[in-house]
Amino acid sequence: DAKTTQPPSMDCAEGRAANLPCNHSTISGNEYVYWYRQIHSQGPQYIIHGLKNNETNEMASLIITEDRKSSTLILPHATLRDTAVYYCIVRRREYGNKLVFGAGTILRVKS
Amino acid sequence: NAGVTQTPKFQVLKTGQSMTLQCAQDMNHNSMYWYRQDPGMGLRLIYYSASEGTTDKGEVPNGYNVSRLNKREFSLRLESAAPSQTSVYFCASMSFRGPFWVLHFGNGTRLTVT
Numbered sequence: 001d002a003k004t005t006q007p008p009s010m011d012c013a014e015g016r017a018a019n020l021p022c023n024h025s026t027i028s029g030n031e032y033v034y035w036y037r038q039i040h041s042q043g044p045q046y047i048i049h050g051l052k053n054n055e056t057n058e059m060a061s062l063i064i065t066e067d068r069k070s071s072t073l074i075l076p077h078a079t080l081r082d083t084a085v086y087y088c089i090v091r092r093r094e095y096g097n098k099l100v101f102g103a104g105t106i107l108r109v110k111s
Numbered sequence: 112n113a114g115v116t117q118t119p120k121f122q123v124l125k126t127g128q129s130m131t132l133q134c135a136q137d138m139n140h141n142s143m144y145w146y147r148q149d150p151g152m153g154l155r156l157i158y159y160s161a162s163e164g165t166t167d168k169g170e171v172p173n174g175y176n177v178s179r180l181n182k183r184e185f186s187l188r189l190e191s192a193a194p195s196q197t198s199v200y201f202c203a204s205m206s207f208r209g210p211f212w213v214l215h216f217g218n219g220t221r222l223t224v225t
Contacts, residue, residue, distance in 0.1 A: 032210075032211050034211075036214070041199065041219065042216075042218060042219070043201050043203070043216025043217055043218050043219060044154070044214070045216070046213045046215075085153075087153065087154075099212065099214055100169075100170065101146070101154040101155070101156075102153050103152060103153040
């Protein structure tokens with residue numbers, strides 16, 4: 001089953017791009033990669049998802065490598081309000097199509 | 112449109128007491144979930160319900176029971192609370208957008224067991 005590996009924490013200067021990496025080397029060909037974030041103990045919030053191609057929405061961009069073994073979430077101009085825990089998630093088959101969260105990456109945006 | 116509503120927001124229990132955490136969603140979603148989050152850790156799946164009338168265990172089901180009362184409501188029960196169950200509990204429902212899913216979370220119930 002696909003699992004993900006993320007660095008435990010990262011720092012980023014305000015206004016700069018934040019690049020959050022995720023390894024998912026056992027992902028299968030038809031599984032999506034999802035990114036969520038959790039701000040200060042609130043419920044997690046969906047950010048973006050992708051399968052093969054790079055994706056962009058109003059919140060972020062997602063770059064997926066050609067072999068699909070890793071991806072990078074990009075916040076192009078990080079603000080202090082982007083300080084949060086970011087989760088990279090791939091479906092776990094033993095739980096059907098449910099989404100199982102790992103420990104995530106704590107992103108600290110500093111002024 | 113309230114989304115996912117959890118009650119209560121805070122609760123303190125003594126060891127051995129029981130309680131039920133309530134969750135309701137108004138988005139007509141079939142699937143609902145209960146997660147717990149311990150300090151400094153990620154979310155762990157307790158139970159989920161793929162549709163009304165069905166429930167299944169997640170990663171950490173021991174010590175909990177669930178009821179999918181109807182399509183809107185999914186409750187989590189602690190029959191005999193233990194200090195190890197001190198945590199923040201999140202309920203979520205899932206929407207389908209084509210071939211992928213999005214989880215919609217409530218704001219959590221903060222439970223302390225003394």
